[in-house]
Amino acid sequence: MTFKKWLPLLLVPLLGFGQAYAADAAKEITIGVSPGPYGDMVKQAIKPELAKKGYTVTVREFSDYIQPNLALSNNSIDANLFQNRRYLDRFSADKGLKLSEVITVPTASMGFYSNKVKHLDELKAGDVVTLPNDPSNLARSLDFLQKYGLIKINPDITPTKASLRDITENPKGLVFKPLEAAQLPRALGGVTGSLINANFAISAGLKLADAIQLDILPEDLKNMIVVRTEDADKPFAQDLKAAVESPEFEAFFDRKDTMFSAFQKPEWMTARHKP
Known part of the structure; x- marks a missing residue:
């Protein structure tokens, strides 16, 4: 067989490898939110920390509390930030979804x-x-x-x-x-x-x-970043968690010139300042 005839066979695995590499290298995350401050939280406090690791972050706003979980389950988005533990557990049970918490974030109360x-x-x-x-x-x-x-x-x-x-x-x-x-x-x-x-x-x-x-707010009424259970241990989920755990993220909520200073911090955040 001539080299020209071998060439297509050689290119197929190489092209497949290239596509997989491009998907990994892209490091793009789409995060779903409901209307209000959590889109700003992602843009102003989470996105900058992820950008340091090469991520491109897109925020997608939904008009209700139903679509963000359905969109996450069907792979339309990669994570969402809008719900508390009680809501996640009940919605997941009712809809048969497999979604998992990444980390709890500061939350504004009802x-x-x-x-x-x-x-x-x-x-x-x-x-x-x-x-x-x-x-x-x-x-x-x-x-x-x-x-x-x-x-x-x-x-x-x-x-x-x-x-x-x-x-x-x-x-x-x-x-x-x-x-x-x-x-x-x-x-x-x-x-x-x-x-x-x-x-x-x-x-x-x-x-x-x-x-x-x-x-x-009790802890189970504070909002969380949520991903598909199958993605909970993937690098992007762990990088989301690390972004929220960063000193820069917490400092954002200690500023007195924004509405976020009135948000109630999760226990893991307050615990690290206890003697």
């Missing part, structure tokens, strides 16, 4: 906002309070309302699975109206108050300081 009252004790019978309607955040809202003395929930119900029918006491006679989370800030003017997730509150121009009450 708050009770109102244009009509200044304190929770001013609420009265018939006042309408809107809540996010997705099961995880609805349960979280009910837990919030119970924590601050506005309702009581059936103690036999797992707090992460509570719904409106599990309210056993509503002493003020409040009317609860679930809405899509993104709609809550827009509906605030027509109701007495609303429990709004921080990312949607901030994206609508509300300040965390505007809330009548901000929640104190």
Whole structure:
């Protein structure tokens, strides 16, 4: 066989190797976020650290809490940053997804906002309070309302699975109206108050300081970077983790001139400063 006839056979494996090498060398990451501050967190605090290692980072914003996990599962994005442990566990179980936490990040808390009252004790019978309607955040809202003395929930119900029918006491006679989370800030003017997730509150121009009450977040309600379980040990996931663990990332949240200074740090971050 002549060299010309051998040439195609030689090029096939070489081309295949070249394509694989190009994919590795590209080091491109697409991170999904919901509206609000987490896209800015990626762009301003995570992306610069990944750039030092040669990564190109793209932020893709989704309008709800459903698509970021579905897009991650179907390989449309490489990671997402928008959800807490309770939400991830429930959504993954409901949809049969295999997704894993990389690391927890500083998180802005859910708050009770109102244009009509200044304190929770001013609420009265018939006042309408809107809540996010997705099961995880609805349960979280009910837990919030119970924590601050506005309702009581059936103690036999797992707090992460509570719904409106599990309210056993509503002493003020409040009317609860679930809405899509993104709609809550827009509906605030027509109701007495609303429990709004921080990312949607901030994206609508509300300040965390505007809330009548901000929640104190347990660790499983702080947001996480999440990847497909099969990718959890891959270099890009470990580099994401290292970026968040960097001194530069933490310093970003210690600045007093941004909204991020009000975010609640995860336990791993506060623990490294304890004596």
